[in-house]
Amino acid sequence: MSFELLEKFRDPALCRKILDKMESELDRELRFMEVCGTHTVAIFQSGLRSLLPEKIVHLSGPGCPVCVTHESEVNAFLDLAGHENVILATFGDLMRVPGDKGRNLKKAVADGARVKVVYSPFDTLKLAKENPGDLVVFIGVGFETTAPTIAATMKMAREQGIDNLRILCFHKTVPTALDALLSDEAINIDGFILPGHVSAIIGVEPYEFIAENYAKSAVVTGFEPLDILQSLNQMIEWRNKGEAHVANNYTRIVGEHGNPKALEIMYEVFEPCDALWRGLGLIPGSGLEIRPEWESFDAKKQFGIEIKESPALPGCKCGDILKGVKQPDQCPLFGKACTPANPVGPCMVSTEGSCAAYYKYKLD
Amino acid sequence: MCLAVPAEVLSIDADVAVCRVDRGQTTVKASLMLLPAAPEVGEFLIIHAGFALRVLDREEAEESLRALNEAVGCPLGTGTEE
Numbered sequence: 191m192s193f194e195l196l197e198k199f200r201d202p203a204l205c206r207k208i209l210d211k212m213e214s215e216l217d218r219e220l221r222f223m224e225v226c227g228t229h230t231v232a233i234f235q236s237g238l239r240s241l242l243p244e245k246i247v248h249l250s251g252p253g254c255p256v257c258v259t260h261e262s263e264v265n266a267f268l269d270l271a272g273h274e275n276v277i278l279a280t281f282g283d284l285m286r287v288p289g290d291k292g293r294n295l296k297k298a299v300a301d302g303a304r305v306k307v308v309y310s311p312f313d314t315l316k317l318a319k320e321n322p323g324d325l326v327v328f329i330g331v332g333f334e335t336t337a338p339t340i341a342a343t344m345k346m347a348r349e350q351g352i353d354n355l356r357i358l359c360f361h362k363t364v365p366t367a368l369d370a371l372l373s374d375e376a377i378n379i380d381g382f383i384l385p386g387h388v389s390a391i392i393g394v395e396p397y398e399f400i401a402e403n404y405a406k407s408a409v410v411t412g413f414e415p416l417d418i419l420q421s422l423n424q425m426i427e428w429r430n431k432g433e434a435h436v437a438n439n440y441t442r443i444v445g446e447h448g449n450p451k452a453l454e455i456m457y458e459v460f461e462p463c464d465a466l467w468r469g470l471g472l473i474p475g476s477g478l479e480i481r482p483e484w485e486s487f488d489a490k491k492q493f494g495i496e497i498k499e500s501p502a503l504p505g506c507k508c509g510d511i512l513k514g515v516k517q518p519d520q521c522p523l524f525g526k527a528c529t530p531a532n533p534v535g536p537c538m539v540s541t542e543g544s545c546a547a548y549y550k551y552k553l554d
Numbered sequence: 555m556c557l558a559v560p561a562e563v564l565s566i567d568a569d570v571a572v573c574r575v576d577r578g579q580t581t582v583k584a585s586l587m588l589l590p591a592a593p594e595v596g597e598f599l600i601i602h603a604g605f606a607l608r609v610l611d612r613e614e615a616e617e618s619l620r621a622l623n624e625a626v627g628c629p630l631g632t633g634t635e636e
Contacts, residue, residue, distance in 0.1 A: 193577055195612065196560060196598075198619050207626040281603070310604025312585060339605040342587045390600060390608045420622055442615040443600055443608050452588040452607065 199414035200236075208419040213243045216426055221247040221378055223371075223514050225364060226385035227254030227542025228413055234551035236415045246422065249514035250537075250544030252367050252470060253385055255332040256283045257512060257536045257543050260466040262500045263360045264289040267329050270358065270493060271295060271303035277321055279314045280329045282307045287539050288503065311343040318347070318355040327356045327489045335387045337361045337478055338452040341459035344487050356489035359480050360497075362465050364388050365396040366476035372404045377513055381425040382408035383418060386440050391456070393448030394438045401434040412440040459484050466497055468536060469509025508535035511544055518548040525549060560598035560610050571606060573599055 224230060230250045233239050239248060252258050268289045271278050278295070285295045285307065299305050304324075306317055311328055318326040330340050340357060347355045364385060371377050384397055389410040400408045407428050409421035421439045428435055438444055456478075465477025480488040489495065502509060506528070507521035518524050518537065528534035530546050537543035561573035561582060569586045571593065584599060584606040586592055591609075593599060598610035 193562075195615055195619075199615075204622060204626065208622075211626055310585075312604045335602050335607065338588050338607075339603045342585065342605060346587075387600060387602055387607060416622055420625065423625065439618070441618055442611045445608075449588065449590065449607060451590045455588065 196414075199412065199416045201416060205241075205415050205419055208416070208423050209241055209243070212246075212419070212423050212426055215430060216243050216245045218429075219245050219247060220380050220422070220426060220429060221249060221514070222381045222383060222422060222425065223249040223251040223379050224383035224411075224418075225251040225253035225368065226383075226388065227257070227540065227544075228387075229383055229385070229411065229418065230254070230544050230547050231542055232413045232415075233418060234547045236418075238415055238418060239551065242422075249379065249517075250511065250547070251371070251382070251514060252467060252512045253333070253364065253388075254537070254540050254542045254544070255336065255362075256287055256540035257508060258362060258367075258467045258470070259284070259287065259331050259360060259536065260468050260497065260500075261289065261502065262466065262497050263331075265293075265500070266490075266495045266497065267358055268293045268295065268298060270327060270489070270495075271298035271305060272301070273493070275324050277304045277306060277317065277324050277326045278329065279306045279308050279311075279317055279326055281331070283540050283542075284329055284331065286533060287536050288534065290500075311340045312346070314343060314355055315347055315350065315352060318352045322354060325354050325356055325492075327358055330357050330359045330361055333362055333364050333385070333388050334391045334456070335385075337460060338391060338449075338456040341455045344459050344484060345455065347487070353486070355487065356492060357480065357487050358489040358495070359460070359478065360465075361460065361478035362467065363462070363476055363478065365392070365399070366473055367467060367470060368397070368408075369399060369403075370470055370473045370476070371513060372400065372406065374513070377515060379406065379514055380429060381406055383421055384408050384410040384436075386410065386412050386417075386443060389438075389440065389444045389448065391449050391452050393446055394436065394444065395447070397436045401436045405434045407434045408436045410438045410440050410444050412443065466499065467512075468502075469512040472499070503535060506535035508537040508545070511537055518545040519552075521545070561601055563593050563595050563597050563599060565595060566592065571599065573601065 460478035463479040510516035537545035
């Protein structure tokens with residue numbers, strides 16, 4: 191293996207050939223949604239967005255962990271930030287996500303809250319050891335890519351006898367969200383670019399309902415330009431033949447059955463539950479919660495946190511954007527009241543959010 | 555949140571790999587706890603939040619490049635020569 195081999199997935203001349211092929215074969219509009227926030231950034235960063243045929247309509251889906259974290263979940267961790275003897279540990283993405291009354295974690299820090307940004311949930315073990323008189327609470331957001339890393343951290347904490355680590359568990363699962371999107375008749379999507387790293391964990395089979403139940407196509411896809419173009423090309427070919435398929439176009443990383451060891455650890459610690467998604471509402475069975483055997487880690491139980499429906503931020507259209515019903519520049523706040531410097535909604539906060547990517551690459 | 559760039563394994567010690575990101579000097583540590591089998595030095599890993607999730611499969615990478623070239627009707631390698 192070499193970096194040279196990987197760079198072949200960026201070959202400009204081959205990209206051009208596939209683009210030309212797509213242009214010649216696309217006689218109708220194709221509305222595709224990429225689910226993963228990293229794909230959102232890749233599509234803009236590589237310039238693909240401006241190179242794609244005009245008949246291709248690109249939508250960003252609910253695959254940015256920060257963007258789908260529900261308002262009430264944000265309020266829950268902001269409330270916890272002011273709690274005595276609590277050190278919040280979080281990925282940096284969550285620091286500026288706004289809750290109600292303009293609150294966010296950065297402001298909480300200014301007000302004296304102890305918040306530690308970590309690169310890995312693994313880092314919370316050291317933090318907990320160094321602060322034995324405090325509770326270290328890690329904010330667990332993200333999908334099947336992140337959940338196993340937190341499950342593994344909990345197992346290590348138990349093995350090492352660390353008893354002051356808690357997890358505020360807001361994990362969500364991707365296939366159930368796609369099912370909810372497809373069952374909404376107001377949402378018009380022809381095909382999905384499926385997330386590469388979530389799929390590295392869960393494999394391909396959990397997506398097969400997309401073709402079987404909804405007659406739509408979906409391709410597990412890598413993050414290089416050729417990965418994305420080839421997946422779109424396949425979906426155009428299938429559509430022209432009147433077919434729908436679910437395929438794996440990222441076989442160098444994604445096995446048919448995913449990563450069984452990571453799945454085993456994830457489901458040893460977590461079990462499915464209903465979850466609230468920003469913009470999508472309550473989706474039955476789309477979340478992960480801590481199993482009773484592991485409840486000593488459960489911050490929700492310890493602090494009596496309940497997650498319930500709450501009003502969306504006034505004027506913010508992140509919900510419609512996550513469903514592919516609106517594009518970012520169709521939000522009245524976009525680029526005016528809501529910018530990367532002063533984000534109103536989560537799609538503008540996260541670097542993987544569709545509004546932030548749209549703002550950075552389309553307006554600059 | 556997803557780091558999409560594969561990282562090259564430089565060394566392994568006690569179920570933790572030190573990996574080089576891209577060709578630069580930056581290295582990251584990755585727990586191998588979630589991998590079904592330990593990688594070898596020189597292999598490439600997909601890392602997320604400090605944990606290796608998968609080892610990159612070289613044969614599959616070459617096969618998908620071959621399929622890509624076939625899909626647009628040219629033998630492997632001709633894409634870059636234009």
